[in-house]
Amino acid sequence: MSVEPEPENRKEISIYILTNGVHTDLVVPVKNDVYDWHDYVKYEHTVGKDTTANFIAFGWGDKGFYLETPTWADLKASVAFKAMTGLGASAIHATFYKTMPQNEACRCIDISREQYGRLVTYIQSQFDLDEHGKTIHIKTKANYGQDDAFYEAKGSYNLFYTCNTWANEGLKACGQKAAVWTPFYKGIFYHY
Template sequence: MAIAGSVLAYFIAAVIGAVLPAGGGSRPAEDRPHRVLMVAGPIHYDFLIPLDAPAKARFAFLETAGLQLSHPDAQWLLLGWGAREFYTSAGSYRDVSAKAVLKGVFGDASTLRADVLGAIAPAQELPAVSFSPEEYAAFLEAAAASFRRTPDGAAQALAHPGFTATDRFFEAEGRFHLLRTCNTWVARMIRASGRRFGAWTPLPYSVSLSHALFLKE
């Protein structure tokens, strides 16, 4: 009963945190020409950042790690943050060990997964976040600062195979735990831009709810 009560309390708090606003205010939609997409998995949201000139410039350090941002077919940078042992488990959630789950709950080092994608099918209606040029620059800066870098500024790739032929895992800043999840990272990046979003969004539903409340256009 105690465990069931704790789980219920966590889910209730995840809803409350999603509806409590934090961050900046609102401005006319026409002042926000930059659009970043969000793609949801069963437990996790990633960003799809358009490989426009500002993004290519800010993430140029990933080129030396093998990501082909300048490939003529490259259109999007996929970026997601998560618990290292859980996130780097091979391929399927069936492969995730109990140890990885426990570390994700109580504390684990974090990692960023980055991949370069081509065109996205028009039928995919993904949620978007619109930014002004100033907000977009702040968002890109926050996302880039999530990578743990060497003294000379290089990203630190993990010696671990990715999920695709083109993705990479990288050392990331911050620890992952039950209160600081991949989805709260998404919210932190959005709020870092100056846009308003939920104060605490640990679950995918929290992100979806906050997006509907604060970013729906």
């Protein structure tokens, strides 16, 4: 079952959905006339500190999985148990990209400025903030590459609310076609 997109959709801003075959990210422009993400996610939090990126991918998930499981072979039973039961904390993984390919793993969706504003609000609302209203960068050596960083997030991952459920909810928040509910990336990409 699917949620249909809003009927009136001006194609003013391109966003993307990106998957690694398990997890779905929501990808947005780093900066445009609607919003500049530099106040939330900083280049200097990445290893590479490269300021030439045009896009930023946001993923939400279990903090233990993100920081303690670089490969499936590294998965510990305690991390899996916490993630599946909702006992673990969550994190947002932000990755900067210079370009976005359009292929089986990356789909472009054109939305209006107003819809993009709603997506910005949805993503922002998922970050934990400090007493000054700033995002909380997780300092770690568990980065996946030169262009990513982790941040403390709200909520907890579990069997019924996964990283893909989170991305699917983001698509709903900005009026795009989505699954009614899905724990898997295929539930999202089926519609695109």
